[in-house]
Amino acid sequence: MYPIVSDSGETHLPPKGRCWGALESEFNRYRAENRVYFPKNGKGKPRLKRFPWEDEGLVPMTLWHAIDAGTTEEAKKEILALFQDVEAFDTPKPERLLRQVLEVASKPGDLVLDSFLGSGTTAAVAHKMKRNWIGIEMSDNARLFCSPRLRQVVNGEQGGISEVIGWNGGGGYRYYKLGVPVFDDTGHIREGISFEQLAAHVWFAETGTARSSSAEKSPFLGKHHGTSYYLLFNGILGDLTATGGNVLTKRILKALTKTEGPTVIYGEACAISSELLLESKITFRQTPYDIKAR
Secondary structure, three states: OOOOEEOOEEEEEEEEEOOOOOHHHHHHHEEEEOOEEEEOOOOOOOEEEEHHOOOOOOOOOOOOOHHHHOOHHHHHHHHHHHOOOOOOOOOOOOOHHHHHHHHHHOOOOEEEOOOOOOOOOHHHHHOOOOOOEEEEOOOHHHHHHHHHHHHHHHHOOOOHHHHHHHHOOOOOOOOOOOOOOOEEEOHHHHOOOOOOHHHHHHHHHHOOHHHHHOOOOOOOEEEEEEEEEEOOOOOOOOOOHHHOOOEOOOHHHHOOOOOOOOEEEEOEEEEEHEEEEHHOOOEEEEEOOOOOOO
């Protein structure tokens, strides 16, 4: 438990509750042999230089040989067979490697998540092995590799592990594109968001289903399980005063498409009495406070 002063004058003490890995006399000998360095321009804690011939390394607890888990060369060939007209993905994994991983870590019916999907190998293997899966990819690889590859898997492509496990196709998948952020850092609806973008978010939050991108631009979002949903936002009604039609008034209520059954209306504010809302089977939800961020 002794202080160490670096060449730049920084004083270093051991981490709280610990001590240095060498006695002071031993440390001074290492330093005299130029075996000590201080990262971050002398501000980092001292490190001991070790040379390859001094460290025998650690014996791995498990070793997967290429004959069982495949190779990067094999993975490249799998990708080239699938995408002959597209420049090959840089770092694909062999399907045999992912098969071993999933056999160790999961069973049929389990959910496999790959949040850096890359070329889609994990999803392809999970699908063939009868696992449910979710793949996330931020780059254009989602369009170039992942979706086309999974389409071929569904259709029964015979590359990778297909022949070994008897894969002949089946199942399916859904391809979703992440929408724009609805809220800003302060929790308010993000400036510049369109009616269509907010409507898609409200509809999904209420129903758990996707709203068609070709849906009519109307305050009536649709009906789900007997309940009608409306959104008053950005003057969707062509104004009608009360801050551009965003406030639910009796006049605006009359302008809405009439439907049977319970109704949910999102708006900036409500100028209708609670008695009339109850009588009309209307639930009013105020934006942005009642919009669920899920």
